[in-house]
Amino acid sequence: MRYRPYAPEDFDQLYAIEEVCFQPPFRFGRGYMRHLVLSLDAATWVAEENGWLAGFAIVERTREPGQPMAYIQTIEVMPGHRGQGIGAELMRRIEASARAMGAQTIRLHVDAENAGAIRVYQAQGYLYEGREENYYPWGRDALAYEKPLESGEAS
Numbered sequence: 001m002r003y004r005p006y007a008p009e010d011f012d013q014l015y016a017i018e019e020v021c022f023q024p025p026f027r028f029g030r031g032y033m034r035h036l037v038l039s040l041d042a043a044t045w046v047a048e049e050n051g052w053l054a055g056f057a058i059v060e061r062t063r064e065p066g067q068p069m070a071y072i073q074t075i076e077v078m079p080g081h082r083g084q085g086i087g088a089e090l091m092r093r094i095e096a097s098a099r100a101m102g103a104q105t106i107r108l109h110v111d112a113e114n115a116g117a118i119r120v121y122q123a124q125g126y127l128y129e130g131r132e133e134n135y136y137p138w139g140r141d142a143l144a145y146e147k148p149l150e151s152g153e154a155s
């Protein structure tokens, strides 16, 4: 598996992963996804094998007052490639990008019912910050997680 930054020609494959991983209304629209991957405030990493994308992750710098933060917009691995450490490696890559953007903390929201993703985040050292009711469509709750980014930490 090769890990590299997103390139514009990846878009169709990247969006095909979104379509496999999320159904409407939970899915990002094509236009919003395109906005994210093109944003100068975001970094997108892909996992690729033999010309096919197996997964990707997007982190965005947030412009809140106070300490610089980064936010994980999404992390997605194709079902046939899960459980092989790809998600964990993508997390390491986007955390390194977040540090490079100057962020001292990285945050995310996850559907409270998404037990698999929650375990991945906990395994990666993310700390539970609280529950946000009705955060997602259909009144589904989100859990907020956060991790301090040590500037000297190996990436």
Ligand SMILES: CC(C)(COP(=O)(O)OP(=O)(O)OC[C@H]1O[C@@H](n2cnc3c(N)ncnc32)[C@H](O)[C@@H]1OP(=O)(O)O)[C@@H](O)C(=O)NCCC(=O)NCCS
Pocket: 021, 074, 075, 076, 077, 078, 081, 082, 083, 084, 085, 086, 087, 088, 089, 109, 110, 111, 114, 115, 116, 117, 119, 120, 121, 123
């Ligand atoms: C969440 C997701 C990205 C994880 O990707 P992955 O490549 O399967 O994750 P990894 O193989 O790197 O696993 C990372 C860790 O979580 C654990 N883990 C992964 N999936 C798990 C599951 N379903 N149940 C229990 N543990 C799990 C692994 O054992 C591993 O732990 P370790 O580092 O201690 O060995 C993937 O399941 C996915 O794409 N899900 C659908 C999209 C989604 O929900 N994304 C999150 C949006 S908030």
